[in-house]
Amino acid sequence: MINADKPYRWSDDVQASVRLYNEWFLDAAPKAYRDTRQATVDEVKQAFLWTADLTAITPEILAAHPKALATLRMSTAPPIARDRLVGLSYGSKSLLDAMEKDGKLPPRMKENVLYSHLSKMCAVLTDLLDLDLFPWYQTGEQVDPRQRELASTVVADRLCGAIADPIVRNAQEQRQLALIEGWLLSRGYSKKAHPASLPLNTMQPGTFSFRQNVVVGEEVRVNIPVDAVIQPHNPRNHGLPILVEAKSAGDFTNTNKRRKEEATKIHQLKAKYGSEVSLLLFLCGYFNAGYLGYSAAEGLDWVWEHRIDDLEAAGV
Structure with a gap:
């Protein structure tokens, strides 16, 4: 021994x-966290771009950009964990894991089943969207770049906070x-x-x-x-x-x-x-x-x- x-x-x-x-x-550790945070901010901004600043959370967008799902989960009030989203949408955990961990859709899932699950996810995410963070969603006004920057930073912090350890x-x-x-x-x-x-x-x-x-x-x-x-x-x-x-x-x-x-x-x-x-x-x-x-x-x-x-x- x-x-x-x-x-x-x-x-x-x-x-x-x-x-x-x-x-x-x-x-x-602070540098590791900062590096991850910066990469996460970039991912959040990209998700904002794909969803037209969260005004177009659709099954088609999720199908085209599966990894955006993590950003969308952290854009709700309160932010919701993976399993909570599965429960609220009566969805598929394997689908959600494939989207977030692999950035892919399950190849064997039938298209009608896939889009049914994605539609339910989008409905939950839209209903719970943090309107204090995204005020333009209700007003329909043009997004102020400073508001977008603040919102993306907050969402990135939420994502990093969830995976800090x-x-x-x-x-x-x-x-x-x-x-x-x-x-x-x-x-x-x-x-x-x-x-x-x-x-x-x-x-x-x-x-x-x-x-x-x-x-x-x-x-x-x-x-x-x-x-x-x-x-x-x-x-x-x-x-x-x-x-x-x-x-x-x-x-x-x-x-x-x-x-x-x-x-x-x-x-x-x-x-x-x-x-x-x-x-x-x-x-x-x-x-x-x-x-x-x-x-x-x-x-x-x-x-x-x-x-x-x-x-x-x-x-x-």
Whole structure:
């Protein structure tokens, strides 16, 4: 074990990890948020253009520009979540997810069914439109550019507010993976994806990949995503690579809520590959003794970002 069997070090490591996360947050999180906010403002303005400043919310517009739906949801009073829009319109969650996440329409949905769902969505969005934000909708007057600018900024802020945590979490995850990549490259590893069709224990020595799908399950084949898969220069006898999950957290509450995720993943992996498979957590941020104790009891070990060289102790 690297850290899981050394509880006497946990307190100092937690404090060091919290300091590291806070320093990163103060330095980088505002820029990540600003960059996303600017891109979001541009998307909102484009949606305003497509819908003639929200005066033409029609099925045809949504069909032509599916991603505009997110802007329209944040243009209502109150702004409505995806599931709420599905409920209010008696609609299809798969349709809404395809539109917002993929920017596409479901290819197999019949046209009459599609336009029925889109019409109901448009009716809900129009009924709930924030008239204080878009006063021209009722008056029919020409839109003042300053009003449009204000409205687009407010809607963009609503969109960013709804995804503020994922923005920060994604930026931190990218930084963590970049740190692991730099550490591995400096030790002679090469980045090379392992084909999912080949057994995991045939991964080429001295290679690594990110966001790799790993097969679990016997009767039913299931793929689970793993942040980093590393095959040491000198593979272990069983040939299985080292699996790593990059984890960061900005408060202690969320880590305790999410701690079962990794436990479920290691149980699935062991059921498929046996007890020799290893899943390391790469931690930065607010992971307290409660989280660490639970993880250790579930057979998980971890490497702290502030002591990344501990990866060597894992055999990397």
